[in-house]
Amino acid sequence: MSIFAATSLLLIVAMAAIAQKRTAVTVPRDVARQMVNDGEEIAELRAETIDLNADGRPELIVRGDCAVVGNCSTYIFRRIGRRYEQLLNDEAQIVRTGKLGIQKYREIVFQVHDSAYESHVSTYKFDGKEYHLKGCIDRKYSYIDKRDRWHLRKRPQITKC
Numbered sequence: 001m002s003i004f005a006a007t008s009l010l011l012i013v014a015m016a017a018i019a020q021k022r023t024a025v026t027v028p029r030d031v032a033r034q035m036v037n038d039g040e041e042i043a044e045l046r047a048e049t050i051d052l053n054a055d056g057r058p059e060l061i062v063r064g065d066c067a068v069v070g071n072c073s074t075y076i077f078r079r080i081g082r083r084y085e086q087l088l089n090d091e092a093q094i095v096r097t098g099k100l101g102i103q104k105y106r107e108i109v110f111q112v113h114d115s116a117y118e119s120h121v122s123t124y125k126f127d128g129k130e131y132h133l134k135g136c137i138d139r140k141y142s143y144i145d146k147r148d149r150w151h152l153r154k155r156p157q158i159t160k161c
Contacts, residue, residue: 022048027062031077031084038089040064040073052076052097052126053105060084061095069093069113076108076131088124088131103128117142117152120161136161 027035027047035045044065049058059078066072074092077084091112098107105126112120119139124131139156 022050022061023058024048025060028060028084031060031062031075034084034086035062035064035075050097052108054100059087069115071112074110086130087126090122098123101125107134
């Protein structure tokens with residue numbers, strides 16, 4: 001990936017985050033406790049709010065341990081009374097929202113980088129209680145031909161998972 005392409009990708013991601021009106025916040029203690037029980041390091045936790053169902057009460061996106069490529073354990077919680085309920089837990093580098101679903105929660109799109117030339121995109125849909133995988137795709141920008149030579153595609157090969 002060229003430096004121009006990488007810079008453009010970072011700019012697009014930054015603009016998407018701004019458009020979704022996310023706000024960085026401190027991780028609530030009960031959320032940190034739940035995540036530590038799942039094996040996360042408390043020093044690594046970062047959180048931001050985003051209103052996924054347009055009810056005026058933001059949900060919480062919390063990221064834990066991250067791999068070198070930037071994929072992080074990512075949790076989404078909603079507040080119910082005085083406690084937080086986990087809606088989704090998976091690995092992600094990029095988190096975006098999709099269209100508003102029947103249950104009045106936006107779809108969640110997680111993107112994971114498998115390598116510099118491969119990525120995985122998962123879309124989750126809310127069922128009224130929690131998020132479930134709706135579908136996923138793999139994107140591959142490179143391939144090896146029959147003569148064992150490596151090639152870079154101009155557009156990714158996209159396959160369903």
